[in-house]
Amino acid sequence: MKKGLKITLYIAAAALLILCIYLAVPYIKLLYTEEGRAEINNAVSGYGGFAPIIFVFIEVIQIVAAFIPGAPIEVMGGVLFGGFFGVVWCTVGALIGTVIVFFLVRKFGRPFVYKIFPKQKLDDVKILNDEKKLTLTVFLLFVIPGTPKDFLTYIAGLTKIKPMKFFLTAVSARIPAMTCSVLMGANLGKGRFLVSFIIFGAIIILSVIGYFLKNKIFKDKDFSFKRKAK
Numbered sequence: 001m002k003k004g005l006k007i008t009l010y011i012a013a014a015a016l017l018i019l020c021i022y023l024a025v026p027y028i029k030l031l032y033t034e035e036g037r038a039e040i041n042n043a044v045s046g047y048g049g050f051a052p053i054i055f056v057f058i059e060v061i062q063i064v065a066a067f068i069p070g071a072p073i074e075v076m077g078g079v080l081f082g083g084f085f086g087v088v089w090c091t092v093g094a095l096i097g098t099v100i101v102f103f104l105v106r107k108f109g110r111p112f113v114y115k116i117f118p119k120q121k122l123d124d125v126k127i128l129n130d131e132k133k134l135t136l137t138v139f140l141l142f143v144i145p146g147t148p149k150d151f152l153t154y155i156a157g158l159t160k161i162k163p164m165k166f167f168l169t170a171v172s173a174r175i176p177a178m179t180c181s182v183l184m185g186a187n188l189g190k191g192r193f194l195v196s197f198i199i200f201g202a203i204i205i206l207s208v209i210g211y212f213l214k215n216k217i218f219k220d221k222d223f224s225f226k227r228k229a230k
Contacts, residue, residue, distance in 0.1 A: 037191060052085075055077060055080065056092050059089070059096075059097065060097040065150075066153075067150075070150065077090045077185060078187075079189040080189070086185060094174055095171050101150070102166060105157025105158060113154050117151070134159060134160070135165060149174060177203075180199055180202065
């Protein structure tokens with residue numbers, strides 16, 4: 001991918017994200033009143049069965065793009081669909097996005113990933129090299145808050161992990177953190193701002209803990225991502 005095209009795609013993705021935020025602001029303001037929250041529910045109901053499809057599509061785009069934060073979309077899922085179905089649709093989107101990324105990497109290999117992420121950045125990631133611990137490592141990295149899960153999906157496609165095992169491991173490991181974000185949104189959607197604030201605080205604390213755990217795992221030389229010299 002030419003540098004100019006890559007920059008154009010990044011700008012387009014950033015512009016799309018900004019547009020989504022701009023369009024979401026009026027709805028965020030509606031959360032402060034009971035009438036506003038009812039209006040949001042009516043708006044979602046107006047799309048009927050297409051509402052979950054549109055949301056899942058947005059979730060898929062976020063995972064494939066990788067650099068777009070996933071938490072705000074998960075919070076939005078909680079606001080729009082509630083706790084249970086918010087988690088359901090987020091999980092469906094995460095699964096579809098993960099499958100797409102994984103098989104794209106498996107088909108086009110390392111050169112494809114290098115076109116998206118800097119080669120040096122990938123070669124410096126010290127994980128997923130020990131085949132005996134591969135599944136456990138994937139689970140730990142995906143369950144820990146604060147790890148770059150969508151980035152790791154691209155890396156996993158370069159390993160020897162079996163597709164179905166990876167999909168089940170990665171998506172199931174996402175669910176705890178995803179559930180926290182969705183529940184935060186679900187409580188916002190019901191006007192329970194204190195509960196949402198408490199959940200948000202818990203997410204921040206877990207993310208900080210996850211940050212340090214992530215660094216510890218990444219520095220473990222047993223999981224060096226670089227190919228061993230033959």
